[in-house]
Structures are given as C-alpha cells and as structure tokens.
Amino acid sequence: MSIASLQAVEVDYPRGRALGPVDLALAAGEVVALVGPSGCGKSTALRLLAGLEQPTRGTVSRAAGKGETSVVFQAPTLAPWMSAAANVALPLELAGMQKAQARAKAREALAKVGLDGAQDARPAQLSGGMAMRASLARALVTAPRLLLLDEPFAALDEITRRALADDVLALCAVLSPAVVFVTHNVEEAVYMAGRVVVLTPGPGVVAGEVAVEGPLVRPAGFRTTAAFRQTVEAVSALLARPPQSASPTAPPAGEHPGAGASGSSPAGGGGPKGRRGTAP
Amino acid sequence: MTRRLAPILFVAFLLAAWEGACRVLHVPAYLLPAPSQIAGALVEAGPLLALSAWGTLSTALAGLALAALIALALAFGAALRPIVEDAFAPVAAVLQVTPVIAVAPLVTIWAGIEHPGRAVTALAAVIAFFPIYSGAVAGLKAADPDLSRLFDLHGASGWQRLWRLRLPSALPAILEGLKVAAGLALVGAVAAEFVAGSGSSQGLAWRMLESFNRLQTARGFAALAVLAAMGVALHAALGAAEARLLAWWRGR
Numbered sequence: 001m002s003i004a005s006l007q008a009v010e011v012d013y014p015r016g017r018a019l020g021p022v023d024l025a026l027a028a029g030e031v032v033a034l035v036g037p038s039g040c041g042k043s044t045a046l047r048l049l050a051g052l053e054q055p056t057r058g059t060v061s062r063a064a065g066k067g068e069t070s071v072v073f074q075a076p077t078l079a080p081w082m083s084a085a086a087n088v089a090l091p092l093e094l095a096g097m098q099k100a101q102a103r104a105k106a107r108e109a110l111a112k113v114g115l116d117g118a119q120d121a122r123p124a125q126l127s128g129g130m131a132m133r134a135s136l137a138r139a140l141v142t143a144p145r146l147l148l149l150d151e152p153f154a155a156l157d158e159i160t161r162r163a164l165a166d167d168v169l170a171l172c173a174v175l176s177p178a179v180v181f182v183t184h185n186v187e188e189a190v191y192m193a194g195r196v197v198v199l200t201p202g203p204g205v206v207a208g209e210v211a212v213e214g215p216l217v218r219p220a221g222f223r224t225t226a227a228f229r230q231t232v233e234a235v236s237a238l239l240a241r242p243p244q245s246a247s248p249t250a251p252p253a254g255e256h257p258g259a260g261a262s263g264s265s266p267a268g269g270g271g272p273k274g275r276r277g278t279a280p
Numbered sequence: 281m282t283r284r285l286a287p288i289l290f291v292a293f294l295l296a297a298w299e300g301a302c303r304v305l306h307v308p309a310y311l312l313p314a315p316s317q318i319a320g321a322l323v324e325a326g327p328l329l330a331l332s333a334w335g336t337l338s339t340a341l342a343g344l345a346l347a348a349l350i351a352l353a354l355a356f357g358a359a360l361r362p363i364v365e366d367a368f369a370p371v372a373a374v375l376q377v378t379p380v381i382a383v384a385p386l387v388t389i390w391a392g393i394e395h396p397g398r399a400v401t402a403l404a405a406v407i408a409f410f411p412i413y414s415g416a417v418a419g420l421k422a423a424d425p426d427l428s429r430l431f432d433l434h435g436a437s438g439w440q441r442l443w444r445l446r447l448p449s450a451l452p453a454i455l456e457g458l459k460v461a462a463g464l465a466l467v468g469a470v471a472a473e474f475v476a477g478s479g480s481s482q483g484l485a486w487r488m489l490e491s492f493n494r495l496q497t498a499r500g501f502a503a504l505a506v507l508a509a510m511g512v513a514l515h516a517a518l519g520a521a522e523a524r525l526l527a528w529w530r531g532r
Contacts (some may be wrong), residue, residue: 050429050433051433052429052432067434067435070433071430071433073429077424079427079449080530081448081451081530082448083531090430090434090444094431094434094435094436095434095435122531123531124530125531
C-alpha cells in the first residue's frame with residue numbers, strides 16, 4: 001500500500017508549466033530521493049505530496065493524514081522568538097496537545113537528534129547544523145508516516161552535512177516513515193535513498209529511476225564502494241540526457257562527463273550523449 | 281572616539297559662530313538672540329517651560345497610545361480578513377496625506393471650544409496613526425512563508441496563526457512604526473496647539489506663540505530648544521526600548 005502518490009500530476013503556474021506530468025508512488029517505510037536540476041519542480045512535487053499545494057491536473061493520493069506528514073525545509077525555519085524546545089513542541093501544540101506534555105515530547109525529540117543541552121537556546125544561538133537538527137526534531141516529534149525533506153542540507157558545510165545524513169538515516173530506520181528527500185546533489189541522493197527518481201530539467205517529468213543496493217543505515221566507507229560509484233554514474237547519466245528524449249520508461253543511456261568516476265554506468269548502453277541538458 | 285566627538289565639536293562650532301556673529305554685528309536680541317541669551321532665558325523660564333513641555337509631552341503620548349490602540353486593532357482585523365484591509369485602504373491613505381494643520385480647526389470645533397486638550401490629543405493621534413498601521417499591516421504579512429506552510433501542515437486555526445506566527449513575526453515592524461509615530465505625535469501635538477490652543481496646561485507651542493508675539497525672542501528660542509531636546513530624548517528612549525525588545529525577540 002502506498003503512503004502517498006502522484007498520478008499523472010501536472011502543475012501550471014501563471015508563468016507556465018512547473019511540473020509534470022509525473023507519476024510517483026511511495027511505499028511505507030521507503031526512502032526515495034528526488035533529483036533534478038534547479039527549476040525542475042522538485043519542491044513543487046514535495047508540496048503536492050505534503051498537501052500544501054493542489055495539482056492543476058492529475059490526482060494526488062495521501063494515506064498519511066494531516067498530522068502525519070512532516071516537512072523539513074531548506075532553511076531550518078525556526079521561529080526566532082521561541083526556544084528550541086518551544087519550536088519543536090509547536091506542531092504538537094497546534095494539534096491541541098497540552099503544553100507541558102508537548103514540551104516533554106519536544107525535549108525527548110531534541111535529545112534524539114543530539115541537542116539535549118540546547119533545549120532553552122534560541123535559534124540565533126544555534127549553529128547552522130544544530131538549527132537543522134532542531135528542525136529535524138520538530139519534523140519527527142509528531143512521529144510522521146510521511147517525512148518530506150526539501151534540500152535540508154543545502155546550506156551546510158560538507159562535514160556537517162555528512163554527519164547529519166547518517167543521523168537522518170539512523171532516525172528513519174527507527175521510526176520508518178516513508179521519506180522523500182529532494183536534492184540536486186547526486187551523491188547525496190544515492191547515499192540517502194533506497195531509490196533515486198530523476199526529473200528532467202524545465203517542467204520536470206520522470207527521466208527514470210535507479211534502485212540503490214545496501215542497508216539504509218550506511219556502513220562506513222559506503223561512499224567509496226564500487227556499487228555506490230556505479231549507482232552515482234547511473235543517476236548522473238539519467239540527469240545528463242537531453243530532455244526531449246526523456247520518458248518514464250526509457251532505460252538510462254549515456255554517460256555523464258562530469259561524474260569523475262572511472263567505472264562505466266552499469267545500466268549504460270551507447271556512447272556519451274553530450275552535455276547536460278538545460279534547455280526546457 | 282573621533283567619530284563620537286565630531287558631532288559635538290561641529291555643534292559647538294555652530295554655536296560659537298552664531299554667538300560671535302551676534303556680538304560682532306550687534307544683532308538686536310528681538311531679531312536673533314545669541315546662544316548665551318537663549319541659555320539665560322532657558323534658566324530664567326526653566327520651571328515654566330518644563331511644565332509646558334510636560335503638558336505637550338503627555339498630550340502627545342496620550343495621542344500616541346490612542347493611535348496605537350486603533351491602528352493595531354485595525355491591522356489585526358486586516359490580517360484576519362483581507363477585506364478589512366481593502367475597505368480601510370482609502371481612509372488610511374487620506375489620513376496619511378491630510379496635513380494636520382488643515383484639519384486642526386475642524387477637530388477643534390468637534391472637540392468643543394472649551395476642550396482644546398481633546399482636540400490636540402486627537403490630532404496627535406491622527407498624525408501618529410499611519411506609521412503604526414502600515415508597519416503592523418506589513419509586519420503581519422511578513423511571516424516566513426515556510427513557517428507559514430508549517431502552520432498549514434499542522435492544521436493551525438486562523439487565531440493560532442495570528443497569535444503564534446503573524447503577531448510575533450510582526451513585532452520588529454510594529455516597534456519601528458511606534459518609534460516613527462512617537463516623533464510624529466509630538467510634532468502633531470505642537471502643530472495642533474498652535475491652532476487649537478492647549479487649554480489649561482499651556483503647552484510649548486503656546487509658550488512659543490506668547491514669547492514671539494511679545495518679541496521675547498530668546499524665550500521663544502528656549503522653548504524651541506526644549507521641544508527639540510524632548511523630541512530627541514523621546515526618540516532615544518524609544519530606540520533603546522526597541523533595541524532591548526528586539527534583542528529579546530532575536531534571542532541575543
């Protein structure tokens with residue numbers, strides 16, 4: 001049974017088509033990375049899944065109810081006038097939980113993301129990584145069935161981003177929500193997800209998808225394994241295809257010239273198809 | 281240090297030049313009194329001017345409080361129901377562009393000739409209204425869109441959204457509006473006093489009119505100096521209060 005799905009979904013903005021048509025189904029407990037160049041509609045797809053936006057055409061199905069979906073945004077998006085604990089307790093309090101109980105749950109959630117000592121700190125006193133952890137705690141405090149992450153590590157440095165990636169995976173392994181992780185970083189997508197869905201540039205359609213082998217809590221050195229490199233290659237190849245030839249069923253073809261790995265794509269047939277497509 | 285000293289030195293230079301010019305050119309005191317003569321008048325009329333200043337200040341603050349009450353209530357209404365904002369927009373614009381001097385006689389008639397204090401309070405409120413209202417309306421709309429989505433996601437009610445998101449988000453803009461409005465309320469009170477009179481309290485404008493009409497120019501200047509000092513002090517006090525509140529708001 002799928003937790004949420006997009007069926008032939010299209011979104012038009014006044015400026016033109018923003019997304020689609022796109023099909024995407026999420027099974028319970030699976031982690032899907034949504035990859036695509038800037039402006040392909042990744043964040044729009046995420047807002048559709050969250051129920052924050054309605055499609056122009058097509059159907060969005062959501063088994064997860066209103067309180068069962070959480071979103072982590074690109075910025076930590078914490079209210080500066082509230083303590084970390086108050087920020088984390090906010091979703092519970094909005095849903096009508098008693099303040100004392102909500103705060104107790106918030107403190108537990110903060111401890112789980114390694115912020116035991118920062119409960120009374122204000123967002124301005126937290127580092128970028130700590131603020132993002134608090135934001136993650138706020139998303140997990142409601143024990144969501146669907147967790148949507150919109151480029152959550154984009155503003156962080158490489159070391160923080162890797163540490164946080166491992167923590168997110170460990171937390172997801174315990175709570176096992178269905179996760180959609182939006183990013184434009186191919187390696188991060190492959191590291192975070194059991195399945196990588198690639199969108200084309202412009203109003204994105206699904207260019208293809210690549211399954212990622214291995215346990216969700218990644219073992220040390222996972223990034224240097226041949227399987228990891230090959231999967232990154234395969235995703236990069238999908239990204240590099242010219243948009244007009246993209247269709248949801250076509251196999252990935254060609255090699256991404258900028259991938260920087262020596263191994264050839266496992267799914268790759270045919271020669272390099274040239275530059276990464278940017279034209280709509 | 282030099283940057284701190286520069287304005288003091290410059291003002292001292294201006295005063296010295298003024299004093300020197302008055303003495304060298306033998307300017308009559310009724311035309312332009314020297315700073316030393318103004319200082320003398322200030323000392324001589326000090327208690328009287330202080331009383332008048334308090335009268336004007338208290339009226340201005342009453343007007344500011346009245347304006348804040350009405351402006352914030354309307355801004356909350358506009359935040360909850362956009363139609364309130366649309367309906368009120370032309371009135372707000374008219375209030376903003378109307379010179380207080382032009383409506384002062386009218387307000388004096390409405391307040392009743394025996395209650396000039398009420399007219400002055402009302403006029404101070406009229407001129408203080410717009411910056412508070414526009415600051416609050418803009419601030420209430422300025423909530424972080426992603427934070428706003430979070431409230432959507434967790435099914436917040438309109439009231440929760442106003443009280444827990446929009447009002448706290450608007451606090452910096454509201455404080456800024458109040459600071460600007462406080463200076464305007466003082467200006468409005470003085471301007472209104474010129475037209476309406478200031479009743480039994482006899483505010484600073486009345487002292488100025490009285491002094492200049494009697495060619496006691498030095499005393500008029502002294503009243504002007506008190507008004508300026510009061511304005512600067514009010515602005516500084518509100519600036520400090522704003523800074524402290526904002527520091528709390530930001531958590532630093």
